[in-house]
Amino acid sequence: MEHHSSSHVPRIKVLIADDNPFVREGLRIILSTYDEFDVAATVGDGKEAVEYCRHHEVDVALLDVRMPNMNGVEATKLLCEQTKTKPLILTTFDDDEYILDAIQYGAKGYFLKNTDPERIREAIKAVYHGQVVMQEIVMDKIKSNLKEETEAAPKIDKSLFTERELDIMALIAKGLSNKEIAKQLFLSEGTVANYITSILDKTGLQHRTQIAVYYLTGKVG
Template sequence: MTADPRLTVLIVDDQRLVRSGFAMMLGVEDDLEVVGEAADGAEAIILSRRLRPDVVLMDVQMPVMDGIEATATIVREDLGKVIILTTFDRDDYLFDGLRAGASGYLLKNTDPDDLADAVRAVGHGHALLAPEVTRRVISQLDTVPARSQTPQHDSRLDRLTAREREVLGLVARGLSNAEIASELYLGEATVKSHVSACLSKLHLRDRVQAVVLAYETGLILPGE
C-alpha cells in the first residue's frame, strides 16, 4: 500500500465522536497514521480508492451504505484490509462481515491497546478475531448439516502433504503457531511455513477461511 513504515488507517463510523475517539487512540501510536474518516459506507469506498489505506476500521450500521456492503467492495477492489468494529455483538453481522471479506472483527469495547495491535496484525496480513468471536465461528460451524458427519472425500485436501493437513486441522481448532509448534514438536518458523503453504495451495486469504474450509472438507468434524 505505502512505502512508509507506518500503517495507514481509514476510520468509518456515522458518529463523529466515535471517529474522533478512535483517531485519538490510534494517533498516539508511532507506527500508525489515521489518514481519513468517513461517515458512511459509500464515502468509505470513495476515500479508500483515493487514499489506499492499509487498514479500514468499519462500522456496520450506517446510513447511505452499510459497512458490510462497503467491506465487500473494498475487498473486491483490493483497496485495503477491513476490520469490522461494532457495538452489536450479533452473529449475522459477524458472518456477513466475514463473507464480505473482512480480515478482522472486534467489538467497540475493545481495549485501546488491543485495537492498535489488531490494526497492526491485519495491516501485516494476519486475520484477527477477538477470542470470543473465534469461539462463535467454531460454534456456528458446529451446527452445519449432518452431512458433514460422514463427509465425502474432498479433493482439495489432496493438494496438502500429511503434515500440512495436520497443521490445518490444528489451525481449525483455534491453535496459534506457537501452540501448534508445541503440539507437533516443531519450530515456530516451520509451522509458519506449513500454514503459509496451506493457505497458498488452497487459495485461502487467511486463517479464518482455513477454519471454514477444514469443516467444509470434513477434515474437522463438528463437535471435535
C-alpha cells in the same frame, strides 16, 4: 527506556467508517493521540469508505459492520478487490454472522468496539504489518456458533484435498493451533504449516481463519 521521536517512520494512514458520530469521533481522538497514526478521514458508511480509499492512499480502514448505504462486509469485499487498503472490522457482540462473511472477503481481523485503546493500537499496527488479528473472545463466539455445524458433514468438495489435508482442516475448524494439530497428528509443526500452505494455495484463501470458515460452510467468499 528512552523514547526517540518516530518522525522518520512513515505514519499509518487510517480511515474510520462508522455511522455513529460518537464512535467515529471517539476513535479519531484516541488514534490521534498516538504518533504512529494519521487519521486520513472519518466517514459515515461503507460507500464513502470505499470511495475515499479508491482516491486516497489509506493503509488500514476501520469498518463498522452495520452501516447505511453499504455495510462493513460489502465494503471489505470492494476494498480488497479495488484498493490496497487493509480492512479491519469493528464489531459488537451480535454481529457474528457478518464476521464470517467479512473474513471470507478478506478482512484482516476484527475487534470489539469496547476494546482497550492500546489493543486497538496494536491491532492496527499488526494488520498494517501484514498480520491477521482475531480477538479471542470473538473467535470463541464464532466457534460456538459453528459447533452445531461441525457435527454435520463438511460442505466442501473433498476430492480437492488429500486425506491429511482434510484432517488438518477439520482440526483448524475446531479451533486448534498448529502446535496442537502437530501433536494430535504426530507431525512436526513445520509439516503442518506446509499442509496449511498447500490448502491455502488450493483454495485461494489467505489465512487459517478463512480455512475454518470454508471447511464449515463450503464458501470461499
